[in-house]
Amino acid sequence: MSDTIPVYRGLARAFRLEDVDTIFVLTGDGNMHWEAALSEDETVRAFHVWHEHCTVATASAYAVASGKVGVASVTCGPGVTQLMTALATAANSRIPLVVFAGESPINASWYNQEIGQGPLVEATGAHYIAAHSLRRMFEYVSEAFYIAKTERRPVVLGIPIDLQQVQIPTDIKYVSSANLIPDTGPVMPHPDYVNRVVESIAQAERIIIIAGRGAQVSGARALCEQLAERCNGLLATTLPVRGLFEGNPRSLGIAGGFSHPAARQAFAECDLVVTVGASLTHHTTDGGELFPQAAVVQIDPAPQGIRHGQRIARTFLRADGSEGLSAIIKGLGNAPSHDRSAAWDAVSIAGRTRTEPFDTMSFDVQDGLLDPRQLVNELSRVMPKDWEYVNGSGHNGFFTAQMQGVSADHFTTIREFGAIGNELCYAIGVAAARPDKPIILTCGDGGFMMHAQELDTIRRYNLPVLICVLNDGAYGAEIHKLRADKLDDSGSMFGRRPLAGIAKGFGLQGATITSLDQIVGLLEEFKASKEPTLWDFHISDQVVSPMMRRGVMRPK
Numbered sequence: 021m022s023d024t025i026p027v028y029r030g031l032a033r034a035f036r037l038e039d040v041d042t043i044f045v046l047t048g049d050g051n052m053h054w055e056a057a058l059s060e061d062e063t064v065r066a067f068h069v070w071h072e073h074c075t076v077a078t079a080s081a082y083a084v085a086s087g088k089v090g091v092a093s094v095t096c097g098p099g100v101t102q103l104m105t106a107l108a109t110a111a112n113s114r115i116p117l118v119v120f121a122g123e124s125p126i127n128a129s130w131y132n133q134e135i136g137q138g139p140l141v142e143a144t145g146a147h148y149i150a151a152h153s154l155r156r157m158f159e160y161v162s163e164a165f166y167i168a169k170t171e172r173r174p175v176v177l178g179i180p181i182d183l184q185q186v187q188i189p190t191d192i193k194y195v196s197s198a199n200l201i202p203d204t205g206p207v208m209p210h211p212d213y214v215n216r217v218v219e220s221i222a223q224a225e226r227i228i229i230i231a232g233r234g235a236q237v238s239g240a241r242a243l244c245e246q247l248a249e250r251c252n253g254l255l256a257t258t259l260p261v262r263g264l265f266e267g268n269p270r271s272l273g274i275a276g277g278f279s280h281p282a283a284r285q286a287f288a289e290c291d292l293v294v295t296v297g298a299s300l301t302h303h304t305t306d307g308g309e310l311f312p313q314a315a316v317v318q319i320d321p322a323p324q325g326i327r328h329g330q331r332i333a334r335t336f337l338r339a340d341g342s343e344g345l346s347a348i349i350k351g352l353g354n355a356p357s358h359d360r361s362a363a364w365d366a367v368s369i370a371g372r373t374r375t376e377p378f379d380t381m382s383f384d385v386q387d388g389l390l391d392p393r394q395l396v397n398e399l400s401r402v403m404p405k406d407w408e409y410v411n412g413s414g415h416n417g418f419f420t421a422q423m424q425g426v427s428a429d430h431f432t433t434i435r436e437f438g439a440i441g442n443e444l445c446y447a448i449g450v451a452a453a454r455p456d457k458p459i460i461l462t463c464g465d466g467g468f469m470m471h472a473q474e475l476d477t478i479r480r481y482n483l484p485v486l487i488c489v490l491n492d493g494a495y496g497a498e499i500h501k502l503r504a505d506k507l508d509d510s511g512s513m514f515g516r517r518p519l520a521g522i523a524k525g526f527g528l529q530g531a532t533i534t535s536l537d538q539i540v541g542l543l544e545e546f547k548a549s550k551e552p553t554l555w556d557f558h559i560s561d562q563v564v565s566p567m568m569r570r571g572v573m574r575p576k
């Protein structure tokens with residue numbers, strides 16, 4: 021046995037020591053040796069995709085669904101330039117990722133794929149490590165994982181192709197990122213600041229608690245519910261953790277542009293919003309218009325005064341969600357709080373979000389086409405709620421986010437950079453993270469077509485994905501804006517392509533659905549086979565979502 025190994029083998033070993041068992045790859049000269057060495061380990065699953073964008077997009081959804089660091093890999097130069105949209109999305113969404121990328125040979129006088137990778141990557145909000153020192157080679161890996169985990173952002177490791185081949189001694193001492201991250205426990209609240217929040221709550225009559233991803237991660241769901249119960253309050257969530265309070269009679273659903281009309285009314289009337297692990301983005305506050313009357317308290321381990329250009333709160337409690345809420349509930353004491361039953365009938369307001377339609381506007385739906393609102397109601401009625409739901413972007417995303425009965429534990433959406441085209445990738449990433457569950461992907465025809473080649477990846481790995489395309493024959497979000505501005509929409513109207521046939525061409529099952537009556541029978545077939553399947557729902561392009569009607573889906 022040789023007492024030296026090439027650097028790429030040492031790097032593969034370092035990634036294993038970072039507990040990496042799933043990678044999303046497109047190979048080239050810059051990463052193929054590392055990938056092959058890593059894949060020799062039978063516990064490692066490599067998903068090979070058709071486009072580099074999809075390595076990072078799939079790894080992003082995998083990271084969100086698994087709670088681990090997502091790992092993607094591409095070759096240098098053109099492999100890296102293809103990543104810009106997916107890296108910017110991951111950076112905006114605060115997703116921890118490590119991308120193993122090659123770099124052009126450091127000793128070459130010329131290399132045809134050379135480009136300044138660092139500035140490109142950094143411009144997306146991701147971090148770039150130019151791994152040029154042999155002595156530091158393995159420290160770069162632990163540093164990459166350290167930054168990905170502690171700063172919650174993507175890190176691209178650029179390792180020159182020729183350095184990857186240099187022989188090094190086998191006895192590498194690798195210190196993993198897990199050993200470097202300070203173990204300080206949850207952020208505990210300061211008692212003076214707990215008292216301030218207790219006072220704010222004591223003075224308020226109509227309180228709504230908004231929980232975000234931070235609340236979910238810190239396990240604060242039950243404490244949010246306890247606080248709402250205690251002060252006759254209501255509960256809402258950000259879009260990414262939609263369904264966190266599923267089944268709770270005080271749940272209003274989503275806070276923001278996607279809110280139900282009854283929830284909007286409650287927000288307009290409330291006098292205090294308490295956020296838990298939610299940064300109050302432009303979406304969640306509906307551009308600052310959702311709760312103009314309310315005082316805002318933010319409970320977060322890293323509170324922010326300004327988010328997306330808006331002042332979001334005046335009272336802050338720096339704390340982990342669970343620790344903060346426990347202290348507040350304790351501070352409120354055992355004595356009954358003042359009677360807020362006359363302030364509002366919270367439970368019946370919340371009930372209206374489930375019993376009343378989310379939109380009643382009438383539109384001329386052409387014969388043979390579906391109204392997306394009725395489609396969503398039917399899907400809510402018949403689809404199993406313990407499957408995994410992945411929600412896509414575009415105009416359709418408003419409708420599908422209104423589905424009832426799906427808990428946050430089974431729901432994934434990544435929309436922060438507003439890019440379409442990731443839908444199939446997100447379904448693949450979630451399928452990789454939750455291999456025992458069928459995945460229901462809802463998406464638009466435009467986003468689907470942008471990376472339709474990944475149908476083959478779904479087929480090749482035999483992933484139990486049911487793709488539900490809400491096919492309006494258009495880049496729908498665009499046509500509604502063009503029509504509102506009285507401009508020609510034909511450049512965004514492609515017509516309904518034969519998507520079921522396209523899916524069949526890739527070896528999936530496919531069906532065109534023009535009547536809601538078809539769904540139950542087709543669902544039985546999918547349940548029996550769990551074969552990758554595409555349902556092409558022909559929906560009307562005439563139904564305009566309330567959010568679009570309010571002009572929210574366009575820059576202001």
Ligand SMILES: Cc1ncc(C[n+]2csc(CCOP(=O)(O)OP(=O)(O)O)c2C)c(N)n1
Pocket residue numbers: 105413414415416417438439440441463464465466467468490492494495496497498
């Ligand atoms: C990468 C990217 N290109 C263009 C856009 C602009 N855009 C936003 S929504 C949309 C249409 C999406 O069409 P589809 O997926 O069919 O969904 P629909 O709006 O029709 O429901 C487009 C082109 C974008 N957000 N991202």
Ligand SMILES: [Mg+2]
Pocket residue numbers: 414464465466490491492493494495496497
């Ligand atoms: Mg469309």
